[in-house]
Amino acid sequence: MTRAAVLCGVGGALPTIAVSNEELASRFDTSDQWIRTRTGIGNRHVIEPGRATSDLAVEAATEALAVAGRTAGPAPVDLVVLATSTPDRPCPATAPVVAHRLGLGTVPAFDVAAVCTGFLYALATAVSMVTAGLADRALVIGADTFSTILDPADRTTAAIFGDGAGAVVLRAGEADEPGALLGFDLGADGAGEDLITVRAGGSRQRASGEAAAEGDQWFAMQGGPVFTEAVLRMSESSRTLLERLGWTGGEPAKVVAHQANIRILRAVGEQLGLDEKQFVVNLDRVGNTVAGSIPLALRDAVADGDLASGQRVLLTAFGGGLTWGSAALVWPDLGRPAPTPPELP
Amino acid sequence: MTTAQRISTSHTTDKESVMTVSIAQESLKHRLAALIGEKFGLDEAELLSGATFDELEIDSLILVELGLILRKEMDIILAEGELKSSFTLDEAVDVIRAKAEQA
Numbered sequence: 001m002t003r004a005a006v007l008c009g010v011g012g013a014l015p016t017i018a019v020s021n022e023e024l025a026s027r028f029d030t031s032d033q034w035i036r037t038r039t040g041i042g043n044r045h046v047i048e049p050g051r052a053t054s055d056l057a058v059e060a061a062t063e064a065l066a067v068a069g070r071t072a073g074p075a076p077v078d079l080v081v082l083a084t085s086t087p088d089r090p091c092p093a094t095a096p097v098v099a100h101r102l103g104l105g106t107v108p109a110f111d112v113a114a115v116c117t118g119f120l121y122a123l124a125t126a127v128s129m130v131t132a133g134l135a136d137r138a139l140v141i142g143a144d145t146f147s148t149i150l151d152p153a154d155r156t157t158a159a160i161f162g163d164g165a166g167a168v169v170l171r172a173g174e175a176d177e178p179g180a181l182l183g184f185d186l187g188a189d190g191a192g193e194d195l196i197t198v199r200a201g202g203s204r205q206r207a208s209g210e211a212a213a214e215g216d217q218w219f220a221m222q223g224g225p226v227f228t229e230a231v232l233r234m235s236e237s238s239r240t241l242l243e244r245l246g247w248t249g250g251e252p253a254k255v256v257a258h259q260a261n262i263r264i265l266r267a268v269g270e271q272l273g274l275d276e277k278q279f280v281v282n283l284d285r286v287g288n289t290v291a292g293s294i295p296l297a298l299r300d301a302v303a304d305g306d307l308a309s310g311q312r313v314l315l316t317a318f319g320g321g322l323t324w325g326s327a328a329l330v331w332p333d334l335g336r337p338a339p340t341p342p343e344l345p
Numbered sequence: 346m347t348t349a350q351r352i353s354t355s356h357t358t359d360k361e362s363v364m365t366v367s368i369a370q371e372s373l374k375h376r377l378a379a380l381i382g383e384k385f386g387l388d389e390a391e392l393l394s395g396a397t398f399d400e401l402e403i404d405s406l407i408l409v410e411l412g413l414i415l416r417k418e419m420d421i422i423l424a425e426g427e428l429k430s431s432f433t434l435d436e437a438v439d440v441i442r443a444k445a446e447q448a
Binding site for chain 2 (some may be wrong): 038223224225227228231232263267270271
């Protein structure tokens with residue numbers, strides 16, 4: 001018997017404010033057709049005034065814990081790992097207040113920062129801790145509110161990014177059970193730190209003694225090179241993991257990739273020789289929710305019946321850092337969260 | 346044999362090879378037109394007409410995607426921005442051929 005971490009719950013949360021392409025077209029020189037053809041995104045959500053990342057994290061976690069309770073029975077959560085690049089405060093981490101508000105007592109709780117790869121890094125961390133016996137039931141959350149760091153004058157990032165959170169629950173189990181995390185491939189390359197960044201607000205700018213340069217307080221991304229790196233890194237990482245697991249010849253059944261852009265997902269499919277139908281997609285409704293992206297896509301896929309127990313599932317992501325990673329599991333039989341609402345008008 | 350290899354092995358200096366290069370140039374151009382046509386649903390004849398990518402509504406995002414396809418199909422690695430939307434197909438072929446010869 002080999003101890004493993006087994007996925008037993010998924011949940012998600014979105015702010016109530018939806019922003020359609022038409023609304024963006026009324027603010028910027030853009031159009032629904034321009035945004036859809038270049039990104040596949042039709043709608044995204046923006047955090048309500050007065051709320052923050054932890055509020056979405058708590059909501060997503062609450063749903064995931066309810067699903068886990070129905071799937072695996074009640075058991076105390078003894079670890080919280082939260083992936084975010086938009087914490088409630090620069091200091092301290094957001095995970096402790098999330099654990100507190102969930103009524104989890106004084107369990108260990110900390111943040112992981114790997115931008116859009118954050119959830120997979122957090123998942124790898126929690127899986128390692130469960131496998132090592134440091135925890136028996138872990139809550140892993142990805143939550144971001146990028147609307148709070150986007151340049152208000154930038155139509156491109158306004159179209160791509162949305163706020164949102166997703167969460168999964170892991171329980172200690174056996175390696176041969178459905179839901180056991182079977183392997184990871186993770187990587188990073190800091191030579192690309194300028195490609196996806198907020199330049200000001202950290203120690204580099206603060207210790208310079210200079211005020212932040214105009215615009216440096218906002219998130220900035222170099223679209224072309226990011227597209228290329230995202231496709232190549234996710235493809236290579238996926239290939240590495242699939243080969244290690246012997247999942248070749250059209251496997252896996254489903255790929256849940258970071259919901260960056262439909263054209264990035266298609267290009268990854270092209271590189272891996274996988275059909276577009278094998279990719280789970282919810283970016284049309286939510287945009288790129290950064291660390292929330294993969295768990296939110298998992299949650300929506302379960303709610304909509306796009307993921308079935310017994311299917312081989314590959315998770316893959318790419319983000320700022322640069323960072324990238326992949327994970328694999330056989331999908332477990334989960335209690336269903338509520339169906340996702342249809343796309344808002 | 347990929348087009349890149351065919352071009353690099355044919356790159357010598359006598360008259361015969363000049364002809365080989367120009368045939369390879371034509372063949373690379375047609376191969377590129379076919380690839381762009383197939384992957385992006387564009388008309389090959391229009392691509393071969395001498396219009397710029399801009400005029401054909403091939404934007405910078407499509408050129409990034411084309412870079413990935415060239416890498417996969419022909420082992421040609423282009424740097425960011427080397428293919429410009431102001432290029433005609435012939436100009437793109439020149440850049441790609443120069444890359445293939447370097448390889």
